[in-house]
Amino acid sequence: MLLVTVEDDGPAGRGGLTLGDIIIAIQDRPVQGLDDLRGSLGPDSVGQAIPVRILRGGQPQAVTVTVGEQSA
Numbered sequence: 107m108l109l110v111t112v113e114d115d116g117p118a119g120r121g122g123l124t125l126g127d128i129i130i131a132i133q134d135r136p137v138q139g140l141d142d143l144r145g146s147l148g149p150d151s152v153g154q155a156i157p158v159r160i161l162r163g164g165q166p167q168a169v170t171v172t173v174g175e176q177s178a
Contacts, residue, residue, distance in 0.1 A: 107137050121171030123160065130166070131159040147173055 107129045112118050123129075129137045132146040133156050147156075151173045158171050 107139055107143060117171055117174035121158070122169045123158070123171065124162070126162070128161040129158060130161055133157060134159075 109118070109123060109125060109127045109129065112123055112125050112127075114120075129143065131137055132143065135142070135146050137143050137146065152175050153173065155170050155172045158169050160167050160169060
């Protein structure tokens, strides 16, 4: 899933994700779209630091993101 926006002060930005990163897995679960992303981030994960695998510039990388609450 290609990141087309990242808020610097949001959980993704604070976790080191940047515009253009491609999320390929969250907690070792493959992510191919928004439904996969939402399915990996339930209410019980808020405040948890989770491993995220990404492609950045074609190179695989691992980052840790602390999950925030979903805005309305």
